[in-house]
Amino acid sequence: MADDNLGARPPRALPQVPRWQSLRNSLKLAADPLGALGAIHARYGDTARLYIGGVQPSVLTRDPGLVQHVLQKNHRNYAKSAFTLGFARYIGHGLLTNEGPDWLRQRRLIQPGFHRQRVAGLTGLMQEIVAETLAPLAQQAAASGGAVAVPAHALMTRLTFRIIARSVFSTSFAEAELDRLAQLITEIQAFYIGTIRQPYFNFWRRLRGRFRRADARTAELRALLGRYIAQRQAASAAPRAPAPPDDLLQMLLDARYEDTGEPMAPARVLDEALILLVAGHETSANALTWLLYLLAHHPAEARLIQAETAAALGARGPAFADLPRLGRALCAVQETMRLYPPAWMVDRVALADDDYQGLRIPKGTLFSLFLYGLHRDAQHWDAPAEFRPARFAPDAPRPLVPFAYAPFGGGPRLCVGLQFALTEMQLVAVELLRTFDVEWPEGQPPVVEQPLITLRPRGDFQVRLRLRPA
Numbered sequence: 001m002a003d004d005n006l007g008a009r010p011p012r013a014l015p016q017v018p019r020w021q022s023l024r025n026s027l028k029l030a031a032d033p034l035g036a037l038g039a040i041h042a043r044y045g046d047t048a049r050l051y052i053g054g055v056q057p058s059v060l061t062r063d064p065g066l067v068q069h070v071l072q073k074n075h076r077n078y079a080k081s082a083f084t085l086g087f088a089r090y091i092g093h094g095l096l097t098n099e100g101p102d103w104l105r106q107r108r109l110i111q112p113g114f115h116r117q118r119v120a121g122l123t124g125l126m127q128e129i130v131a132e133t134l135a136p137l138a139q140q141a142a143a144s145g146g147a148v149a150v151p152a153h154a155l156m157t158r159l160t161f162r163i164i165a166r167s168v169f170s171t172s173f174a175e176a177e178l179d180r181l182a183q184l185i186t187e188i189q190a191f192y193i194g195t196i197r198q199p200y201f202n203f204w205r206r207l208r209g210r211f212r213r214a215d216a217r218t219a220e221l222r223a224l225l226g227r228y229i230a231q232r233q234a235a236s237a238a239p240r241a242p243a244p245p246d247d248l249l250q251m252l253l254d255a256r257y258e259d260t261g262e263p264m265a266p267a268r269v270l271d272e273a274l275i276l277l278v279a280g281h282e283t284s285a286n287a288l289t290w291l292l293y294l295l296a297h298h299p300a301e302a303r304l305i306q307a308e309t310a311a312a313l314g315a316r317g318p319a320f321a322d323l324p325r326l327g328r329a330l331c332a333v334q335e336t337m338r339l340y341p342p343a344w345m346v347d348r349v350a351l352a353d354d355d356y357q358g359l360r361i362p363k364g365t366l367f368s369l370f371l372y373g374l375h376r377d378a379q380h381w382d383a384p385a386e387f388r389p390a391r392f393a394p395d396a397p398r399p400l401v402p403f404a405y406a407p408f409g410g411g412p413r414l415c416v417g418l419q420f421a422l423t424e425m426q427l428v429a430v431e432l433l434r435t436f437d438v439e440w441p442e443g444q445p446p447v448v449e450q451p452l453i454t455l456r457p458r459g460d461f462q463v464r465l466r467l468r469p470a
């Protein structure tokens, strides 16, 4: 499908970052991808051709119309890149790494499992885990003069991993197993990114048995999850079995294909459960880490959230039904993801020749949809570098252009966990600020963004959590 606006427009050539410059840029790109890509936009405009690493031809864009074209209007012509699909070797063929009719069939099956009501049902569990995580910190703070310094990213990663693991598998896993699961997923991801970013070391990696070791980790991960899935199935099949837990694993096991009425094969259940663990914690962990960073630097915004929460709830904690009245926390979360979109870059490959407003897109074009650049573009946002949650207030004027804000992607492959993630992050923000003020301990090195698969801070930073008066 060509773009609707094409009309009689003559074909237009895209600015091309010369290959020599791409090569020279590749070092900068490795050291500071966000700065280097921003500089390309500043010099060449919203859309430009370049060679990633001086080798791979690619189209970089922060044009919301083109992002919408690729993700939504002509999505059928755009598949995920080899980079994403290659990840399936390690994390299986779940929704995130699947393509074509098979993806669509799985998506139709799984999507209803994420509707509002089920997410509402998981809120209690989310709150329990937040409370379990914050209670020891409150004790430590009380024992040490009222405040405790914590590593923000480590804390949020632990919290969100526990939330997604227990949302999928309820209480099946012992603490030690949860830690092992998280460690295996982190190690596998780090290895895979290395093979893509520095492919010239792959020969050496192979020689040193690194690929074999990554495969062994994948096998351990799958065996761990497979055991629990088999146990759950056996428990449900037992005579007079108690009602199974109402978690996402049970949703996957109970789902039936519309056409055949059959359930998913066990290996597929495993693939989908694993994808939920992988896709469902690092993104939220990074967004919450950046939220802590921003709140520590903008205490007035934190106070607004605290005042709204106190007015709506008094001393009690929030239930799912309260969330619409706690909009300031949600605005802060949304604004955080504008400034620091966890999925900072989304990629796609053109399956056939296409055009967009006179721009010829040959088959095989690799698109880098630069969400970070899109979200900070002064063409769509006033004072784009500033943290202003009020932009997301219901009565605030929105950017006029669709897809100027797309932290969850868009079109048919929009994040299936969107509702889950927003609920989780809003709850964490509310609960954390009910208990603590968030402060910035002076003397830390500047925080630098590290865009890996997701956008995280390089290393970690500390925030000081100060107990609020009861």
Ligand code: HEM
Pocket (backbone or CB within 6 Å): 080, 095, 096, 107, 164, 275, 276, 279, 280, 281, 283, 284, 287, 337, 341, 342, 343, 346, 347, 406, 407, 408, 409, 410, 412, 413, 414, 415, 416, 417, 418, 420, 421
């Ligand atoms: C702040 C949190 C999150 C952000 C920013 C985020 C972002 C995204 C984005 C941008 C995509 C689309 C990728 C593409 O088009 O190539 C996506 C897909 C996906 N996300 Fe999320 N996500 C978040 C949380 C979650 C959670 C909590 C879950 C699971 C409970 C989840 C599960 C998935 C899955 C399974 C897909 C693939 C969907 C498909 O292709 O059909 N995500 N996410």
